[in-house]
Amino acid sequence: MGTLKVLNGAICACTACPRLVDYRQTIARDKRKQFRDWTYWGRPVPGFGDPQARLYVLGLAPAAHGGNRTGRVFTGDRSGDWLYEALHRYGFANQASSTHRADGLSLTDCYIGATVRCAPPDNKPLPDEFEQCSRFLQEEVHLLKHHRVVIALGKIGFDHYLKTCRSQGCNIPAPIPKFGHGVMYLLPWGVTLLGSYHPSQQNTFTGKLTRPMFHAVFWKAKKSLEGR
DSSP: OOSHHHHHHHHHTOOOOHHHHHHHHHHHHHOOGGGTTSOOOOSOOOOEEOTTOSEEEEESOOOTTTHHHHSSTTOSSHHHHHHHHHHHHTTSBSSSOOOSTTSOOOBSSEEEEESOSSOOGGGOOOHHHHHHHHHHHHHHHHHOTTOOEEEEESHHHHHHHHHHHHHTTOOOOSSOOOOOTTOEEEOTTSOEEEEEOOOOHHHHTTTSSOHHHHHHHHHHHHHHHHTO
């Protein structure tokens, strides 16, 4: 596709998965009461950040009333509150929160993507939906030529990053790296892969993921980049 701008245009125009198209459009039409004055994005959500980024953050999919509402990944939901606060703390974002696409947020040396670009019902994409979206992830990874550290938010992002790299001819270590919170692998092609529990309310409200745990992952990423 050539550039991230072209890729993101293709992402925004995609209608490949009927179930996801129907769901994202229904959510955009019906809205949540607190957002009734919003014009929802209601389309696939592209990646966001610095095209020269050395840090790549990979999530699962847009939230129904987050990215699907605002049109920017991790923007306007609780998960985004955690993510942008951590990125700001370690110098990757110019502000600690993000509520809409025109709020002035910018990222430095960081790019954020997702394995699936449409909000899925119950936050659970189907296998064929992952497969349809894999071409976008492959192209995004290919175009982010300077990325040296990846933070995978959740097991799905972790596994799909490795799957993508395998499809691009990279030799995956044996045994295959296993996801866990705080795990850190230096991969043969020179990228450091870090795992983190996803900052979903399911994890943060239950205490499975705490802010110190989350910050520790970004501290590791920062230190890894400082050594390069």
